[in-house]
Amino acid sequence: MLACSKCGQRIPDSERYCPYCRHMKNVPLPIDSYELGFIENFIHCAVRKYADFEGRASRGEYWRFILMYLLIVSIILFVCAFLSSFTTVSGTTGVGLGLVALVVLSIGFVIPGIAVAVRRLHDIGWAGWFVLVGLIPFVGVPIMLILMALPGKSAANRFGAPTGTTIITKQMAHKYGFFDTTPSNVLTMSLVISLIVLWILVDHMLVT
Template structure:
């Protein structure tokens, strides 16, 4: 998945917490968030807040889908509340390879 495809996918699934997100989808969107935050904070502080609020829900959604891809619950994102250690644990989970098949695969109806 390319950078632009990843951004389009994440915004088209703005609040979709079900399903799976590939490594490339997650990390390209993460890079977009970092670049967007830096650019908007340089331009104006209020614009940075607007960008953060506009991308908060899709970032949680893609994080949950990424955890689903590694066969973990999206609720594990709450580990991020723990200062530093929680962030490092989440990074470890996000960087792991996909596990297929897993309990979050789409169920097909015959």
Template sequence: MEWMLLPLRRYARFSGRARPKEYWMFVLFLLLGFFILSLVETMLGLTTTDRWFQRGPWWASAGYSTRGGPLTGLFALAMLIPQLAVSVRRLHDTDRTGWWLLIVVFPFIGSIVLLIFLIMSGTRGANRFGPDPVEVGEPELR
């Protein structure tokens, strides 16, 4: 649980490096948070659901889409800066600048390239962004 909340303690720290464990545990925290909030909003009736049906001459399709409510929006807004900060630090660990986050403007390929960068292991030893967090040791989680 400490690893999930570590990026919140380092709220807007864009310098330094983040281990893969710190990044992916925070991603898990975000997924769990959005899932729980979507359940709460659905039970409270705060979500918007659109049902649709389309019929063509040779086909028909139906489905629905649900948009998040105010709790999900507030959570996403509150987690924006920590998510950006931990992503930049994770890219620093792979010896890349944080500007690589902008690669997602290329719709499909950019997201895949960024995902590969975030999955890669960090450079061993110190790099231009600071000392290796593995060599320095586990951060204080108290």
């Protein structure tokens, strides 16, 4: 068994993360130091930091989590719309299954979604309770979108050190066991375009 590079506890060979501090095995720097890829970042926010309201989250961490969440939602809607349009499953059944899946998904991701938003606010130097601004009718969501898009402080602030400062290359991903590398702008835009296409297809299938 290897010792965790963060807390020093022994990590079983079968485990990918330290069972004590959730640090990745063999990774020399704290996991927050890395600009994680889409898959790794989603796991990081949804599992390792499920209800972590401390520390900071970079713009990349927040928006990659949101994009992956939207991708999952889009895939669920697409599958339900496809079943309703091209199989013997009735439209009502397909929509019903989709709604149930989306409700379950939404409930499961409420806490990590709020947590990563709070950490994103910390990154720009704002207190986490400003996340409540999103509840203001009509203007709350646009204000939050603007706040989430602001650049974080480059130096440490009262909430901790900046995150996502180390790019993950293919060699690093292979060596340390990351699922994916730091995504390029092209990959990010491709995902955004894919989301738009999926939504257009879903809308077309449901309308027809």
